[in-house]
């Protein structure tokens with residue numbers, strides 16, 4: 607998987623500039639905080655960075671290691687070569703404990719984690735506790751954690767990662783050093799895609815990589831996954847990538863919808879699905895189009911040549927049904943169903959089912 611293969615392994619490789627600078631400064635200084643809080647959207651590098659920090663403070667070849675200190679070594683980057691770095695990379699290092707709070711959220715799990723903090727590190731470095739999806743911890747769990755976060759053993763470092771800062775108690779947040787990963791911007795995503803493209807010899811042109819970058823929901827992971835799928839399916843032209851992303855054809859689909867031709871509609875959707883099109887993107891694009899049309903029809907914006915033949919009632923009904931379809935995408939066994947049902951219902955309601 608590209609997104610695992612190209613996961614950043616050093617601070618330098620983190621594409622997220624502000625996070626990179628801040629972590630660098632912290633590791634450079636002489637004192638380490640005992641608790642970090644990494645906040646940011648999905649796929650912005652929180653887990654990757656937590657592992658990099660865990661490696662850095664336990665690496666045998668940088669300034670954190672005893673003999674490194676006495677020899678005046680300055681680098682805080684993990685070497686990714688020593689036994690400690692390697693075993694952290696394989697998740698088999700006893701002093702780095704990762705807990706996914708999405709599945710271990712209760713008081714018992716937190717208690718056993720706290721028990722772990724009382725052990726001294728085997729390697730002589732630090733015991734690092736990474737708590738992913740930290741917002742999922744129960745209230746009882748947070749309360750138990752609070753005391754430990756307040757007075758942790760010297761050799762323990764906590765790294766909490768979350769996509770939902772607002773769900774964390776303020777008491778927890780105030781005991782951690784917060785680092786904001788925000789959301790990935792298109793330029794940073796593009797440079798990651800370029801790096802993968804080069805080292806995999808994919809040779810996509812820049813427009814194509816930019817197109818993928820701008821359709822990856824501000825997530826490095828999503829972008830790497832799209833690039834991998836597009837490559838696996840041997841899709842090479844802009845047109846076909848657009849099709850894959852569900853951009854194409856929003857015009858053709860809307861044209862078919864305007865004519866209210868059920869058979870053509872189902873045929874189009876089937877083809878779209880066979881081509882690996884993404885229904886989430888498709889619905890978003892049609893909704894955007896309809897929203898623009900709504901504004902045009904009400905003279906909020908002007909556009910003479912781009913007018914739909916759907917009337918206002920039809921536009922708002924279709925938007926309402928598409929929003930339902932959008933929500934239903936999460937629960938459907940067949941990706942195409944929500945859109946198909948929406949359009950069948952739409953044609954029935956506007957009474958021109960052909």
Ligand SMILES: Nc1ncnc2c1ncn2[C@@H]1O[C@H](COP(=O)(O)OP(=O)(O)OP(=O)(O)O)[C@@H](O)[C@H]1O
Nearest residue numbers: 609613620621622648649650651652653654826827
């Ligand atoms: N800053 C970055 N630079 C380059 N690639 C990145 C970066 N951040 C993330 N990635 C890519 O995205 C993938 C996911 O990153 P990671 O698991 O660290 O994200 P996360 O913030 O923990 O996401 P989630 O909230 O979904 O757990 C990585 O494997 C890597 O391929």
Ligand SMILES: [Mg+2]
Nearest residue numbers: 652653738767
């Ligand atoms: Mg993560």
Ligand SMILES: [Zn+2]
Nearest residue numbers: 665685688691
């Ligand atoms: Zn190392």
